[in-house]
Structures are given as C-alpha cells and as structure tokens.
Amino acid sequence: MAIILGAHQYGKAENRVVRITRDTPRHEIRDVNVSSALRGDFAPAHLAGDQRNVLPTDTQKNMAYAYAKTVGLETLEGYGLALARHYVDDVPPVEGARIEIEEYAWERVQVDGAGHDHTFVRKGQEIRTCSVTVEGTGEAQQTWVTGGFKDLVVLKSTGSEFADFYVDEFTTLAPTHDRVMATSLVARWRFTTTDVDWDATYAGIKATMISTFATLHSLALQQTLFEMGRAVLEAYDVVAEVRLSAPNKHHFLYDLGRFGIENDGEVFHADDRPYGLIQAAITRDDAPDAGPAWNAYTGLV
Structure with a gap:
C-alpha cells in the first residue's frame, strides 16, 4: 500500500484590513476580513520540507494591505480579482488562487440631519461576503466570482x-x-x-x-x-x-x-x-x- 499526498493548499487567513479614503474632506471607509489560499506544486514542501516554491503567508498578508492602498477597496470583488490575478500571473509556482472577503459595514453618524464627514457607526444587518478564484495563465485562465x-x-x-x-x-x-x-x-x-x-x-x-x-x-x-x-x-x-x-x-x-x-x-x-x-x-x-x-x-x- 502506497501513502500519497492528496489535495493541498495554503494561505493567510483573516487579515483585518480597514481602508479609509481621504481624497476629500468627506471620508469613505471599507472594513474587511481577507483570506488567501494558493494552489500549485507545493508537494515538495510537504514531502521534503523544500520551501523553494512557497511564497510565505506573511508575504500574502502584506499584499492584502498593500493592494488596499494601490488598488483600493472601492469594490470587494475588484480588490479580490486584483489580488488573485497577481498571485497566478506574477508568482510562477502558483497555479490557482482563491481570495475570500467578508465586509463589516459602517454608516455615517447623523449630525444636525446630515451625515458627518468622518464619523461612522457600525451598520451590521449582515456580513457581506465574496470569493474570487483564478486558475491558470494566459488564454487558458479561468475566473470565478461569488457574492x-x-x-x-x-x-x-x-x-x-x-x-x-x-x-x-x-x-x-x-x-x-x-x-x-x-x-x-x-x-x-x-x-x-x-x-x-x-x-x-x-x-x-x-x-x-x-x-x-x-x-x-x-x-x-x-x-x-x-x-x-x-x-x-x-x-x-x-x-x-x-x-x-x-x-x-x-x-x-x-x-x-x-x-x-x-x-x-x-x-x-x-x-x-x-x-x-x-x-x-x-x-x-x-x-x-x-x-x-x-x-x-x-x-x-
């Protein structure tokens, strides 16, 4: 009887990212929980402790925060698509990437009948979710988005x-x-x-x-x-x-x-x-x- 390695993936779970847009005196806020999962030829890490194909999960954490700035969080799905495509297109060992996002909504505090420019209270009827999965490169690349x-x-x-x-x-x-x-x-x-x-x-x-x-x-x-x-x-x-x-x-x-x-x-x-x-x-x-x-x-x- 042979013992083999089955399906495997790894990533950085539950990065708490808050993005405040300050382009005008009236600020905007997106508050999210971001998890990444990468798939590819990572068997050597499991079988021999060989980490040469492994992009550290700490790097994935840093990317979640960096893309909140460079790409922005105008939409959850757009942000997730940019992250997933980066891993698949720019990190050679990665063959597939899934980004899962939860959003914790805020709404403006009302002062004298108007929404305050930079003060918010938790909104919270529900937690919004989305996932983005990208697999393959070039013309063979496939993308799936769920809300x-x-x-x-x-x-x-x-x-x-x-x-x-x-x-x-x-x-x-x-x-x-x-x-x-x-x-x-x-x-x-x-x-x-x-x-x-x-x-x-x-x-x-x-x-x-x-x-x-x-x-x-x-x-x-x-x-x-x-x-x-x-x-x-x-x-x-x-x-x-x-x-x-x-x-x-x-x-x-x-x-x-x-x-x-x-x-x-x-x-x-x-x-x-x-x-x-x-x-x-x-x-x-x-x-x-x-x-x-x-x-x-x-x-x-």
Missing part, C-alpha cells in the same frame, strides 16, 4: 405553515398553519461574468431575497428558499446559481394557560438549539460549469 452574505436574521410573525409532514412513531411535533418563521440566512451566488456593477447588484439581490421571504405565504422553509433563489435568477442574468443555508430559529408558543393566562400567539420562547438546518442550491439548467471555485468551497454554501 453573498451571512448572519442576515429575518423573521415573519405570520404567513408561514408547517403541516402534512411525514409521521412515524417518534413524531411529536404538531402541525401548524400559522407560525413564526425566522432564520439567520447564509446566501452565496455565482456570477457568469466579471462585468458587473458589484455594489448595486449586491443590494438588489439582497432586497429581492428579503422581499420574497416577506411576501410569499410559505408552506415550508424549503419552499421559501427555492422561491428566493428563483426570484434572484429571474431578475439577474449575470447570476448562474444561488446557494442558501437557513437554520430554523424556532419560536415556540409559551404555555401560559397553566397560570390562567390566555396566550393567543403573542408570547414565545426563542429556542436556539437544536435547530432544523435547510440548505438548497437553485440553478439554471444551462448554467456554465462552476469548476473548483464553487464546489471546493466548504459545505453546501
């Missing part, structure tokens, strides 16, 4: 059901035709092109998903996820596929009857675990192949 978000907590107090489910001898859950439905949504979508208005598209996709969640009378969280993904694909030709992960943040009606108090769907116990976890991919039947940029990503999303 997304995580930790977007949404809740609807009615308009959701869960009934007519499969029942066996261990089933104790009662069917309901009126329940609270809440989740902390994780979403990723894969682009078919890099010719995208990144920020406007992100805002539009998020709004489309939230609107669908709100207006759809849901018979199941699974149905809601599919309709959210379908709405995005119908609205945005530049998106090939949407992947969603939604933990069911259960709200159970609290038993006040034992105290002689009527509880007509008004007081709930928010139970954080265990929870149902619903995940789905919604795609076009003619979507181009995602390559490693998508399926190498951890988990379904």
